[in-house]
Amino acid sequence: MSDIPDTTPKAGTPEPGPASAPGLGRRRALMLAPLGLAVAGGAGFYAMLRGMGTGTYDPRGVPSALVGRAAPPFALPPLEAAGLPAFANTDLAALPGPVLVNFWASWCVPCIIEHPQLMQLSREGVKVLGINYKDKPADAATFLTRHGNPFARLGRDEPGRVAIDWGVYGVPETYLLDRGGIIRWRWAGPVTPEVLEQDIRPLLKRHA
């Protein structure tokens, strides 16, 4: 028994207790770090999914290179069956107030989804100008007879070259031009009621 020494700490040996408190705090912080990261990641994903649900965030969305620039020069033939005038870039500068330029096709399903919103805008007096992309004239005319015609002017871009000059990568795409003919906004995808209310209406007001 006598060979068991007393266990009281001696001077010079590291003392456990208050001295190691900062080390313990650091360990706790390190243990909490993954949890914090997971919370931040979760919040980020939630915001993304919410945005995708309401249509305010599109992960495939790409900003247009033409925003802030004038429309590229073009002169497209009319769709005779629709009885609308042809459409050239020189028409844009002549129009008063902001206008919408909509690329669409009769074979494009989202175009059917957005059509009521275009009709509504045109009824309210907003100038909606159409460019019919890679379509057959007869099909385009049938589409307008069935769903209504919101366009003030309509050009046919059957080869799709004018669309490439605008940086279009799929129909429908909608551009908003101010009264000076400068492109201010581009939406790739259907103009849903949400897009109409949250984006187009404020923009029309701002550029009126």
Next chain:
Amino acid sequence: MRRLALTLCLLAGPILGGGALAVGLPSEMLRDPVQEQRARDIGHELRCMVCQNQSIEESEADLARDLRRIVRERVAAGESNAQVVAYVHDRYGDFVLLRPPFTLATAALWGAPFIALGGGLAAIFLLLRRRRALPAAAPAPLTPAEQARLAALEDDSAR
């Protein structure tokens, strides 16, 4: 012999060329093989905006086919590679370039490897310094009580 060389060249083409080519139709290709090769090199640098993860040379999308045709028209018209790329870049923006340019928005993208490398080197440096610092701090000499206990333990084990 010449026929063998030609066969080998034809076999090597798709292997060395790497990556699938959507330009299957001879009518899409340029007659001049040098120009066609240039058009392919340009096309491999341009993103297909529809599929987004393929170049226009690899994509079957309509828009990619249209852009392949435009690239070939411009190459045949005598434009330089940079001019052809600028034509497409002008319309579709930075995203169309599979090798994004260095801008404020892409600084993190281009900088990430260097940040990772710097972080790794810093971690190695700190670890080595700590490891070197450890043996320098020699353990404190045993106290008389500890020496006594050690002797007692050695006595025990000797028995």
